[in-house]
Amino acid sequence: MPHSSPKPAKLALADGTVFTGEHFGAIGEAFGEAVFNTSLTGYQEILTDPSYAGQIVTMTYPEIGNYGVNADDVESKGIAARGFVVRELCRRPSNFRSEKGLNEYLAEAGVVGISGVDTRALVRKLRSAGAMTAVISSETLDDDALVEKACNSPELVGQDLIRTVMPESAASWDEPLHKFAAPSAAPPSPNDGTPGRTPHVVAIDYGMKWNIPRHLSAMGCKVTVLPGTATAAEVQALKPDGVFLSNGPGDPRPLDYAVGTIRELLNDDVPIFGICLGQQLLGLACGGEIEKLKFGHRGANQPVLEKATGRVEITSQNHGFALKEATLPADVEVTHVNLNDDTVSGIRHKTRPAFAVQYHPEASAGPHDSGHLFARFREMMSKA
Structure with a gap:
């Protein structure tokens, strides 16, 4: 069955940088500290790792979702990450252990994702400027408004998560x-x-x-x-x-x-x-x-x-x-x-x-x- 065309989405960092991409997962907005993970595999374990509570996770590997998700690989009772950023989302996973696709998995959990982002540029930004507050949105697409939201998002430092x-x-x-x-x-x-x-x-x-x-x-x-x-x-x-x-x-x-x-x-x-x-x-x-x-x-x-x-x-x-x-x-x-x-x-x-x-x-x-x-x-x- 053909997939419907993805909606536009944006990722805004507190320093004013904005990335445009395509929405996947849940519709809405996600706030958190923008960080990156360099693993080639294990995206489901990363998403369900409670250590990522309060964070928007960027994967540096270019294609994510190719082997789907399953009930065996969860690391907690649900997705802990606030949001998910990928370069290319695989919408047709192929693996004998796959039970559903990543898009469906995030949507069911109410987690907002964005694909089509230049993750290499994003990671270079985070490496030079450091981890910072950010927002992903499939609803608000005005750059200035999103940057303001990112700036007003509470920092992770000092929180008991x-x-x-x-x-x-x-x-x-x-x-x-x-x-x-x-x-x-x-x-x-x-x-x-x-x-x-x-x-x-x-x-x-x-x-x-x-x-x-x-x-x-x-x-x-x-x-x-x-x-x-x-x-x-x-x-x-x-x-x-x-x-x-x-x-x-x-x-x-x-x-x-x-x-x-x-x-x-x-x-x-x-x-x-x-x-x-x-x-x-x-x-x-x-x-x-x-x-x-x-x-x-x-x-x-x-x-x-x-x-x-x-x-x-x-x-x-x-x-x-x-x-x-x-x-x-x-x-x-x-x-x-x-x-x-x-x-x-x-x-x-x-x-x-x-x-x-x-x-x-x-x-x-x-x-x-x-x-x-x-x-x-x-x-x-x-x-x-």
Whole structure:
């Protein structure tokens, strides 16, 4: 059946730059911080990654949507990104796993997209000027009016966005690692040699990607998920063998309640493993400070150096903030650095069983170089 002609749409940045393209997805307007992701695949995982709450995502790869979307590849209960920008939208996906097209997927979720944009020019703008507020509209097409709307859109800095994406209550995780995902390691047998013992991980969910508890579960762990507002007492009441600090959206600096919880848990000597926002919060709990990156790290090709071994891993990353190395206390060691800009990509507490990384070892979507970190966490729990 022939497709109807797409309606015009525009993307306006707060610095006055306007791009004209074609609307797809939902009709309307979308406001958020304009960012870009350099991944070649994984657009559905990117859209459903809660870390993108409050952001309009631009894909640098020129054609998006060619393999459609499906129920297996979602990373949360719905699309978290505010808007989506692509160079060319494939309206006729072809893949044996495809259940619907990207256009239909965004329309059903109420998310506005724009195609036909010169994404190379847009990314060059964001690289030079930095991430900034923006608006996509299929309704208002006046340039000056759109730029004014972009300028009046609230900035991401200072917002507490995890409350918009975290679960409402505690829950047990029982979904296995699905068959199309590569496990981080073979499930241990039998429970580290201790009959009847299954490590219990409490995962504090600040906007957690679902492939993280899938990996923990696949490694033989019992996983209980708590909302990001959980107190230390609520965590301790579950008597965990380990605590996981998840990824999540936005600025970690307003999250005093999360930092306070982690600071208390550090005193318990329970093993702690953090990813992305989890690293930033762990660093804040230890006394470090946060900086906002100019345009952030978003993509599946970020090189990271493990300082102790000299090993380089290609990693999947999605963050706009980072720990400031010079502010970290003497009892916190920087274990990994991003080779593109030398920012902190991993930390370890020297006297407490706590470590974290500023990337996504669950590899959804992305490379599998860092899956061994889940095994490291499990080993820490077995020795605690």
